[in-house]
Amino acid sequence: MIDFEHDEQLIATHLGDDYGRFLNSIIPPVFMNSLHVLDSIESYTGAAPASRYFYGRVSNPTVEIVEQKVAAMEHGKYAVVFASGMAASAAAVMTVCNPGDHIICVKNSYIKGFIEKFCVKKQGMTATFVGGTDLQEFEDAVRPNTKLIVIESPVSLTFSLQDIRGVAAIAKKNGIKTYIDNSYCTPIFQNPLDLGIDMVMHTASKYLGGHSDIIGGVLVSNDEEFMKEIRDFRGSYGAIIGPMEAWLMMRGMRTLDVRLQRHQETALKVAHYLEANDHVSIVHYPGLESHPQYELMKSQQRGNCGLMSFEIDTKDDEAVYSFVRGLKIFQIGVSWGGFESLVCTPFMRSKDEQSAKDQGANSRMLVRIHCGLEGADNLIEDLENGFKNM
Numbered sequence: 001m002i003d004f005e006h007d008e009q010l011i012a013t014h015l016g017d018d019y020g021r022f023l024n025s026i027i028p029p030v031f032m033n034s035l036h037v038l039d040s041i042e043s044y045t046g047a048a049p050a051s052r053y054f055y056g057r058v059s060n061p062t063v064e065i066v067e068q069k070v071a072a073m074e075h076g077k078y079a080v081v082f083a084s085g086m087a088a089s090a091a092a093v094m095t096v097c098n099p100g101d102h103i104i105c106v107k108n109s110y111i112k113g114f115i116e117k118f119c120v121k122k123q124g125m126t127a128t129f130v131g132g133t134d135l136q137e138f139e140d141a142v143r144p145n146t147k148l149i150v151i152e153s154p155v156s157l158t159f160s161l162q163d164i165r166g167v168a169a170i171a172k173k174n175g176i177k178t179y180i181d182n183s184y185c186t187p188i189f190q191n192p193l194d195l196g197i198d199m200v201m202h203t204a205s206k207y208l209g210g211h212s213d214i215i216g217g218v219l220v221s222n223d224e225e226f227m228k229e230i231r232d233f234r235g236s237y238g239a240i241i242g243p244m245e246a247w248l249m250m251r252g253m254r255t256l257d258v259r260l261q262r263h264q265e266t267a268l269k270v271a272h273y274l275e276a277n278d279h280v281s282i283v284h285y286p287g288l289e290s291h292p293q294y295e296l297m298k299s300q301q302r303g304n305c306g307l308m309s310f311e312i313d314t315k316d317d318e319a320v321y322s323f324v325r326g327l328k329i330f331q332i333g334v335s336w337g338g339f340e341s342l343v344c345t346p347f348m349r350s351k352d353e354q355s356a357k358d359q360g361a362n363s364r365m366l367v368r369i370h371c372g373l374e375g376a377d378n379l380i381e382d383l384e385n386g387f388k389n390m
């Protein structure tokens, strides 16, 4: 038996291998079925122990292997895999919070829209949105009915961080549960359960899958009772991931470590190139020493991925659009975490300069890029051509 204890590379490559169970195949099969029949009428009526598998909305052997892998990589005991990151996030919030409860949430986080549109407008919850860079904001937002603190560090447009240990301590002191979206770092670069957070969410549609071919999500926690409720919620809402997607997620995770190392290496070169470019007023990348929270980053992360943003020094929307039109490798797209490089201008869809500032940018002229696996030199050349096209 391999000793997997907290070894990301061994877990990603081999945990869940069960050669004897699967005809000695090196790859566990995809259990592409909705149903497992039962051994006997007794196991159906409950007189004999029931099988773990009986209906695909509740459990599936392929999904289970992926759950074991993610749990171990995140240094957690239990993982539940969902049909999307949003399904995993929604399950977490809806399981912790009831009508009348209060949520504190980082305002740039991905889940903010769900909390506003669904939890507050339809479920009778209240929410306070905080910038997240100052622990005092969390402290001040706590109310007697606060049940959950939602963070995402770093946030994925402007790349500010939250002090994860500090937030966890405030929550513990007040009996509040904590949730983090750890999709940016992946378990390779950050393990929030070790820093005191109760629940970790990942979208698998980004780095865990890694090939832009699946939508999926996962929730990890050490709380057995809570995770039973989460599993129940997934069954009731029908939000389990499909077997094929789970199998592709498992395949993606085998190379998570090598991919992330290369994404990081490339992104750092690109960030340095951008920082030295006269058209660029600021680069938002936590891996740069110029990032205002660089020290905090080093105290809670082991690295940074391929995602960053920068602001072009212009007042002219057309200049930014011309930059984007000059790119050949970076395709216009809203996602990230795959092998491919992408670009988008999230604050330019609105003419409102203030809303960009509210989210932590200096201007609307923010360009977000994902540095894929095409090679740093190729990406820098592509960006250079973009600037020449301005």
Ligand SMILES: *Cc1c(COP(=O)(O)O)cnc(C)c1O
Pocket: 084, 085, 086, 087, 110, 156, 181, 183, 184, 203, 204, 205, 206, 215, 216, 217
């Ligand atoms: C994409 C994304 C999500 C949502 O994941 P889906 O799988 O698309 O539902 C959540 N958090 C972050 C940071 C994301 O980028």
